[in-house]
Amino acid sequence: MAHPHTAAYTRDRGLVDYGAEVENEIATIHAVIEQNADLSTRYSPRWLALKLLEEDEDILEKLHSNQNHTGLIAQAATSVEHLRAVYGDDVDTIIADRRYGWIHGLVKETVQHTTTERLSLSDKIDRIATNRVLGIPIFLALMWVVFKVTTDVAGPYLDWVDGVIGGPITNWVVAILGVLGLDGGWVESLFVDGIIAGVGGVLVFVPVMMSLYLALAILEDSGYMARAAFVMDRLMHALGLHGKSFLPMIVGFGCTVPAFYATRTLENEKDRILTGLLVPFMSCGARLPVYALFAAIFFPENAGAVIFWMYITGIVVAIVLGVILKNTLFKGKEQAPFVMELPPYRLPTLKAIWFHMWERTRGFVRKAWGLIMATSVIIWVLLAIPVGGSGAFANTAVDKSAFAAVSQGMAPIFKPAGFGNWRASGALVTGFVAKEVVVGTMAQVYAVEEGEEAAESTTFFEDVGAILTSFVGATVDTLKSLPLIVGIDLFEGEEEEELTDLMVAVRDDFEATSNGHGALASLSFMLFVLLYTPCMVAVAAERQELGAKWTWVSVVGQLALAWIIAAIVFQGGMLLGLG
Amino acid sequence: MLKQLLREIANNGGSSHAHLAQRLDISATLLEQMLEDLARKGYLAPVMAPAVCTGCSGCRLRQTCTLNASPPTAESQGWILTPKGRRCAETTLQDYRKQA
Numbered sequence: 088m089a090h091p092h093t094a095a096y097t098r099d100r101g102l103v104d105y106g107a108e109v110e111n112e113i114a115t116i117h118a119v120i121e122q123n124a125d126l127s128t129r130y131s132p133r134w135l136a137l138k139l140l141e142e143d144e145d146i147l148e149k150l151h152s153n154q155n156h157t158g159l160i161a162q163a164a165t166s167v168e169h170l171r172a173v174y175g176d177d178v179d180t181i182i183a184d185r186r187y188g189w190i191h192g193l194v195k196e197t198v199q200h201t202t203t204e205r206l207s208l209s210d211k212i213d214r215i216a217t218n219r220v221l222g223i224p225i226f227l228a229l230m231w232v233v234f235k236v237t238t239d240v241a242g243p244y245l246d247w248v249d250g251v252i253g254g255p256i257t258n259w260v261v262a263i264l265g266v267l268g269l270d271g272g273w274v275e276s277l278f279v280d281g282i283i284a285g286v287g288g289v290l291v292f293v294p295v296m297m298s299l300y301l302a303l304a305i306l307e308d309s310g311y312m313a314r315a316a317f318v319m320d321r322l323m324h325a326l327g328l329h330g331k332s333f334l335p336m337i338v339g340f341g342c343t344v345p346a347f348y349a350t351r352t353l354e355n356e357k358d359r360i361l362t363g364l365l366v367p368f369m370s371c372g373a374r375l376p377v378y379a380l381f382a383a384i385f386f387p388e389n390a391g392a393v394i395f396w397m398y399i400t401g402i403v404v405a406i407v408l409g410v411i412l413k414n415t416l417f418k419g420k421e422q423a424p425f426v427m428e429l430p431p432y433r434l435p436t437l438k439a440i441w442f443h444m445w446e447r448t449r450g451f452v453r454k455a456w457g458l459i460m461a462t463s464v465i466i467w468v469l470l471a472i473p474v475g476g477s478g479a480f481a482n483t484a485v486d487k488s489a490f491a492a493v494s495q496g497m498a499p500i501f502k503p504a505g506f507g508n509w510r511a512s513g514a515l516v517t518g519f520v521a522k523e524v525v526v527g528t529m530a531q532v533y534a535v536e537e538g539e540e541a542a543e544s545t546t547f548f549e550d551v552g553a554i555l556t557s558f559v560g561a562t563v564d565t566l567k568s569l570p571l572i573v574g575i576d577l578f579e580g581e582e583e584e585e586l587t588d589l590m591v592a593v594r595d596d597f598e599a600t601s602n603g604h605g606a607l608a609s610l611s612f613m614l615f616v617l618l619y620t621p622c623m624v625a626v627a628a629e630r631q632e633l634g635a636k637w638t639w640v641s642v643v644g645q646l647a648l649a650w651i652i653a654a655i656v657f658q659g660g661m662l663l664g665l666g
Numbered sequence: 667m668l669k670q671l672l673r674e675i676a677n678n679g680g681s682s683h684a685h686l687a688q689r690l691d692i693s694a695t696l697l698e699q700m701l702e703d704l705a706r707k708g709y710l711a712p713v714m715a716p717a718v719c720t721g722c723s724g725c726r727l728r729q730t731c732t733l734n735a736s737p738p739t740a741e742s743q744g745w746i747l748t749p750k751g752r753r754c755a756e757t758t759l760q761d762y763r764k765q766a
Contacts (some may be wrong), residue, residue, distance in 0.1 A: 098675065175753055177707065177756055179707065180668060180669075180707055180709075180754070183668055183703055183707070184667060184668040184669050187667035187668055187700055187703075188667045189694075190667075190696070191667055191691075191692060191696070192694075194692075194693075209684075210684055213682065217682060217685075426675055426681050426682070426683070426686065426710070426745040426746070427681075427683070427744035427745075428682070428683045428744060428745060429682045429683065429684065554745055581695070630673060632693060
């Protein structure tokens with residue numbers, strides 16, 4: 088394109104050089120502006136030319152209001168078109184690009200740093216924590232520590248809560264019922280075998296949940312969790328998954344319900360559905376009591392490691408499935424990279440950590456008193472109804488109950504996975520209400536079956552004394568277990584902790600139904616709990632976010648996947664002579 | 667510089683502000699300005715962290731929260747390349763390769 092005014096135009100020194108093409112167009116527009124005395128006196132011609140090339144809305148509006156400027160507007164439009172054709176991009180971006188380049192050059196030439204710029208502590212830590220090679224191993228190592236703390240530190244308190252619920256609290260409830268004349272009948276059974284066994288079976292894990300929430304609160308408040316999300320995002324992006332998918336998945340570690348709602352941040356429907364299908368594989372907090380129970384029974388020496396690997400397995404399954412789906416059903420464009428502002432590391436305050444931990448623990452306890460109590464009562468009723476045998480309501484053998492009848496029908500399905508007993512099958516069904524209920528149901532089923540032990544006669548003050556004494560004992564045991572986090576056992580010679588009645592009952596049942604491969608069957612059971620359908624509240628959220636069709640795909644798909652993986656682990660382990 | 671920044675984002679996958687500023691040899695403030703400019707022009711889109719923090723108003727933890735000094739906003743959470751940004755980055759990358 089010929090530019091008649093180019094030769095006459097010279098750029099003042101000190102002005103930004105926008106490059107030959109842009110400068111030529113500036114010169115052309117500049118010349119047209121100078122022909123209009125009114126404009127050239129009101130505005131700097133070069134500035135006005137740039138604004139026209141940038142298609143500044145305010146300026147264009149002002150010029151459009153005057154018929155005399157039609158020629159100038161037309162020239163500006165021609166110049167913009169020309170530059171777009173040359174650069175293949177928006178002219179305002181080309182201009183901004185040059186400006187930033189000029190600023191950068193100016194700063195480099197003029198600013199002298201009197202002292203060597205030092206990296207902040209956050210920058211120094213990030214060089215290692217978010218390093219492309221070290222980032223993921225560091226994330227895994229920290230998660231390992233979190234689960235070691237969760238199991239080793241909380242273990243003694245778990246036994247303490249179990250003792251308090253099974254001893255003094257049960258005694259007090261029975262005593263109160265005795266005063267009211269309701270002892271010895273179905274009311275006592277409802278309270279002791281239904282509510283206390285069911286809700287208590289879940290509440291026993293409050294110390295485990297508190298430990299987990301404490302560790303996560305420290306990681307969040309220190310600023311590390313943002314780095315973890317960043318490191319995970321980089322991994323997911325490398326695998327072709329959406330950069331934003333990590334956000335709902337991180338939320339899924341706490342609870343699957345908000346994780347489904349978090350998929351709304353993905354604009355593309357395919358990405359949103361794909362992420363929604365992967366979210367339930369992130370192990371939510373409610374599954375932790377199941378892992379804690381089975382890891383303590385079958386892998387007491389490596390409980391923390393087992394729980395850690397459960398969480399990692401969830402992530403790996405989600406990523407593998409994501410890659411498969413992304414290359415088949417959800418095939419689409421390549422995913423966009425992601426830039427993230429990482430907050431500086433901070434020293435967490437005790438108050439903030441306590442509040443974060445308490446808010447989450449309170450949610451867990453509230454759930455136990457609401458949904459879990461209601462489910463425990465329903466299960467107790469089903470256990471109390473006699474089916475096909477002798478006995479009366481609340482006075483029937485547990486394996487002759489309505490609950491057992493329904494569960495026995497499903498037990499053969501799980502035989503290839505090693506836990507084809509009706510108690511485990513029944514617990515998995517009730518787990519659909521809430522994952523904590525799996526443990527609560529087991530506590531009810533096994534406690535009922537064992538029969539009631541004769542309670543020792545103690546006074547109220549003796550019970551309080553025992554609670555306080557055992558709390559001190561649990562604290563001492565916890566302190567002793569602290570070195571275990573880093574693998575040092577200072578009290579190796581000391582007696583191993585005894586399993587509770589529930590643990591012994593579960594162990595014996597799993598050993599019996601798996602032909603002596605209880606550990607393998609428990610691993611397969613934990614994997615099934617990790618991978619199968621999330622709780623009903625989560626499914627409702629899933630339906631709301633993904634629609635009925637994809638919810639069915641997810642529910643059926645997860646059940647099938649959970650069964651296949653559980654069966655492969657059990658059968659494969661048997662073939663390899665494990666467990 | 668803007669195109670160089672887009673190229674860096676597209677070429678290196680997930681990145682943090684600090685890493686980008688270091689790679690481009692610019693200050694963090696200039697980088698933030700450039701990211702906001704690119705977002706205004708439609709090359710980047712902001713990403714929010716969902717259900718994690720909805721701001722300080724009404725939050726029970728506001729007295730103790732360590733994020734108090736700089737509460738997260740939609741703009742401060744992160745940025746993702748838009749299709750327009752990706753196209754531009756690819757063109758720039760091709761030009762850069764030709765030059766190289």
